[in-house]
Amino acid sequence: METVKIKNNSHSVIVEALTKKFGGFTAVNNISFRVSGGEIFGFLGANGAGKTTAIRMLCGLLMPTSGQATVAGFDVYTEYEKIKMNIGYMSQKFSLYEDLTVRENIEFYGGVYGLSRKEIREKTDYLMDYLKLWDHADDLTKSLPLGWKQRMALSTALLHDPDIIFLDEPTSGVDPVSRRNFWLLIYELAEQGKTIFVTTHFMDEAEYCHRLSIMRDGLIVELDKPGVLKKKYNAENMQDVFMKIVRGGKGQD
Amino acid sequence: MNLILLSIIKKEFHHILRDPQTLTIIIFMPVMMLFLFGYAITLEMKQIETAIIDEAKSNESRAFIEQLMATDFFRITSADVKSNQIETIFKERKARCALIIPYDFSSALQRNKKVKIQLLVDASDPNAANFINNYVNQLNLKFNLKNNADVFIPFSFEPVMLYNPDLKSYYFFVPGLIAVILLLISALLTSIAIVREKERGTMEQILVSPVSPIQIIIGKTLPYTALGFLDSIIILLFGCLWFGVPLNGPVLLLGFSLILYIITGLSFGLLVSTISKTQQVAMLAALLATILPTIMLSGFIFPVASMPLIFQYLSLIVPATHFLEIIRGIMLKGIGLKELYIQLGYLFILTAFLIALSIKKFSRNLEG
Numbered sequence: 001m002e003t004v005k006i007k008n009n010s011h012s013v014i015v016e017a018l019t020k021k022f023g024g025f026t027a028v029n030n031i032s033f034r035v036s037g038g039e040i041f042g043f044l045g046a047n048g049a050g051k052t053t054a055i056r057m058l059c060g061l062l063m064p065t066s067g068q069a070t071v072a073g074f075d076v077y078t079e080y081e082k083i084k085m086n087i088g089y090m091s092q093k094f095s096l097y098e099d100l101t102v103r104e105n106i107e108f109y110g111g112v113y114g115l116s117r118k119e120i121r122e123k124t125d126y127l128m129d130y131l132k133l134w135d136h137a138d139d140l141t142k143s144l145p146l147g148w149k150q151r152m153a154l155s156t157a158l159l160h161d162p163d164i165i166f167l168d169e170p171t172s173g174v175d176p177v178s179r180r181n182f183w184l185l186i187y188e189l190a191e192q193g194k195t196i197f198v199t200t201h202f203m204d205e206a207e208y209c210h211r212l213s214i215m216r217d218g219l220i221v222e223l224d225k226p227g228v229l230k231k232k233y234n235a236e237n238m239q240d241v242f243m244k245i246v247r248g249g250k251g252q253d
Numbered sequence: 254m255n256l257i258l259l260s261i262i263k264k265e266f267h268h269i270l271r272d273p274q275t276l277t278i279i280i281f282m283p284v285m286m287l288f289l290f291g292y293a294i295t296l297e298m299k300q301i302e303t304a305i306i307d308e309a310k311s312n313e314s315r316a317f318i319e320q321l322m323a324t325d326f327f328r329i330t331s332a333d334v335k336s337n338q339i340e341t342i343f344k345e346r347k348a349r350c351a352l353i354i355p356y357d358f359s360s361a362l363q364r365n366k367k368v369k370i371q372l373l374v375d376a377s378d379p380n381a382a383n384f385i386n387n388y389v390n391q392l393n394l395k396f397n398l399k400n401n402a403d404v405f406i407p408f409s410f411e412p413v414m415l416y417n418p419d420l421k422s423y424y425f426f427v428p429g430l431i432a433v434i435l436l437l438i439s440a441l442l443t444s445i446a447i448v449r450e451k452e453r454g455t456m457e458q459i460l461v462s463p464v465s466p467i468q469i470i471i472g473k474t475l476p477y478t479a480l481g482f483l484d485s486i487i488i489l490l491f492g493c494l495w496f497g498v499p500l501n502g503p504v505l506l507l508g509f510s511l512i513l514y515i516i517t518g519l520s521f522g523l524l525v526s527t528i529s530k531t532q533q534v535a536m537l538a539a540l541l542a543t544i545l546p547t548i549m550l551s552g553f554i555f556p557v558a559s560m561p562l563i564f565q566y567l568s569l570i571v572p573a574t575h576f577l578e579i580i581r582g583i584m585l586k587g588i589g590l591k592e593l594y595i596q597l598g599y600l601f602i603l604t605a606f607l608i609a610l611s612i613k614k615f616s617r618n619l620e621g
Contacts, residue, residue, distance in 0.1 A: 059461050060461065061457060061460060061461060081463060084461055084462060084463045085463050087461070089457075089458065089461040090458075091454050091457050091458065092454075093453065093454025093457070097264070097267075097268070097455060099267065099268060099271045099272065100264065100267050100268075104264070104267060107260065107263075108260050108261075108263070108264045109458075109462075110260075111256055111257055111259065111260025111261075111263075112257060112260055112261070112459065112462045112463075112464050113462055113463065114256065114257055114463065116256070117256070140271075157458070
């Protein structure tokens with residue numbers, strides 16, 4: 001356990017034997033991995049495999065049952081308040097407040113993260129430029145198309161400029177063009193040196209990740225680069241890799 | 254810190270102002286309930302349908318009947334009824350009471366003999382039956398005093414109605430309504446406001462931010478405190494200006510008790526929100542936990558003192574019981590802190606307990 005406590009700058013997220021039980025049910029079972037700064041780290045798995053539970057533990061939304069984890073060098077058990085200042089989080093359910101305007105949403109989340117009025121104004125201007133939303137700044141968010149909303153939501157979750165970004169199925173329900181635009185945004189963020197931690201069940205998206213971990217029944221069954229995994233399972237694409245792993249075939253069928 | 258709180262409060266007001274449903278609850282419900290209770294639901298009785306069976310048909314009996322008709326209490330729906338028709342009249346609900354004046358009414362009166370007038374009352378509504386009985390006895394007394402001045406009555410009660418001389422039921426209802434509506438608004442809206450964010454997933458987003466639970470709670474409840482206060486002012490204004498309910502006591506103490514009571518409701522709402530996952534459950538829980546005890550157990554309609562002992566003890570933990578004594582005391586009797594400190598103390602303890610419990614239960618993460 002000593003090694004976990006070492007605050008290694010090159011590792012944004014360090015997880016050792018992390019476990020979460022809900023009563024008798026083990027949602028996350030003894031998982032370990034490290035994620036480096038600037039990496040796009042993908043979490044794959046069927047529904048109920050434990051992806052969301054794992055991500056929630058790292059964001060301080062759930063207390064682990066056992067194991068160790070640090071995020072941005074802070075312990076998830078004791079320093080979650082510090083973790084919160086250093087992470088951005090976007091859940092699968094998260095959309096902005098539909099009955100607030102685009103501008104009001106930015107103002108609210110900026111305020112919640114303790115930004116000053118001046119910073120909020122600057123951020124708003126920047127985001128309006130960046131997302132080309134000036135025409136819709138004072139429209140209610142519910143009037144925006146879903147793809148825009150998702151990008152808006154991500155930008156809003158990043159108002160406080162966090163180093164690590166957790167995205168829990170950010171593109172579910174979004175059309176392919178918007179998904180592509182969303183991933184361009186993710187790449188841009190990674191180039192800025194931000195660590196991206198993303199769960200998805202779109203296999204084409206999995207290909208975009210630098211490294212992938214595949215979960216089944218709370219366990220991490222594979223963890224490597226997409227290319228390595230394809231070679232190992234002798235598969236054309238990630239879809240095949242995933243199907244073989246989920247069937248429990250370990251590349252033998 | 255202040256800016257964080259301000260952001261939450263501002264956002265909450267945006268939600269309220271853009272939600273017609275919430276606005277309706279806040280503005281129209283109190284006014285509607287006030288008029289409903291003030292006019293339609295009244296405990297006063299008048300225009301009681303009455304049947305008369307006048308077997309005497311004399312000057313004296315007619316004088317007696319005229320005297321009855323002169324009051325607003327009786328309305329004669331069936332005069333000159335044959336005695337064999339009485340049952341039909343009651344069954345067809347044409348009358349709630351019937352007076353039978355015997356054929357020897359006049360001759361007995363003239364001979365100073367005691368006359369018995371029979372009063373038949375439909376007692377399927379026992380309260381009304383009692384009321385009618387009492388009223389007729391009073392009339393009887395008056396009639397006797399007037400026509401038999403030499404009858405010696407050793408003593409008599411001279412009732413003087415204090416604080417509400419005309420026995421107007423809205424004197425009783427208006428302060429009570431404030432107790433009901435305030436608790437409902439503050440508990441219902443707060444719990445829905447929090448559960449709605451859980452449902453939409455935005456609560457998760459707030460919980461991963463550095464906002465502390467206290468800031469969430471204060472930011473969420475402060476707007477509804479203001480609205481609850483606004484509501485109580487609306488009801489007070491309507492009550493005092495439209496219905497003419499007096500406000501005799503110290504206004505400042507009333508304001509303080511109102512705020513204390515609103516906080517009671519808010520902490521109730523918080524508590525409800527911690528146990529509900531959907532808005533429907535929150536609404537149901539808030540209604541059951543606030544409205545029912547407030548209406549049934551607090552003395553809003555039924556006096557606590559006439560409840561079975563176990564309910565009297567139970568009523569002690571209903572915040573409205575104490576608040577009703579405070580607000581009726583201040584408004585109608587004009588009493589102040591000196592007479593009300595025990596009730597205020599009770600309310601204070603109940604509120605403190607609820608706040609402590611709800612803050613303890615309000616989870617900083619998703620596990621609660």
